[in-house]
Amino acid sequence: MPLKPILNTSLPLQFRQIRLELAREPGHPEGDSGIGYIVIAPLFPDGRINHELWKEHREACRVTRLRPDGDDDVGHLVHRPGGTWAFRYDDAAKLPDEAGYHFADERFVPGEYVSINEDGTMHTYRVRSVAHL
Secondary structure: OOOOOOOHHHHOOEEEEEEEEEEOOEEOOOEEEEEEEEEEEEEEEOEEEHHHHHHHHHHEEEEEEEEEOOOOEEEEEEEOOOOOOEEEEEEOOOOOEEEEEEEOOOOOOOOOOOEEEOEEEEEEEEEEEEEEO
């Protein structure tokens, strides 16, 4: 099912576009700006995800999975039972959910690091940018 277009002007001012890029790890000693995510989500002023605004605007809370060797996969930021956050991709992507490690406590501000469990393997990403929509 294709995603419905989002009218940025219809979203609260707290919504941000967050770019995450792969940090240093084995096989990527300098990190990799071509491996990452673009997340659209509402943030509190301290950079944490605003759960209440997420509930009101779930359809607008999206993620694009960036990989240099293939098409970008599109999905949603979801809040799972137990309070964890994850990226859930559309059926066409055939990808499992990717869980954010302690996303409820993480601050999405440039220079900070966050971890994402990708198919059973934890990877660290650097918050490269956070911009107003």
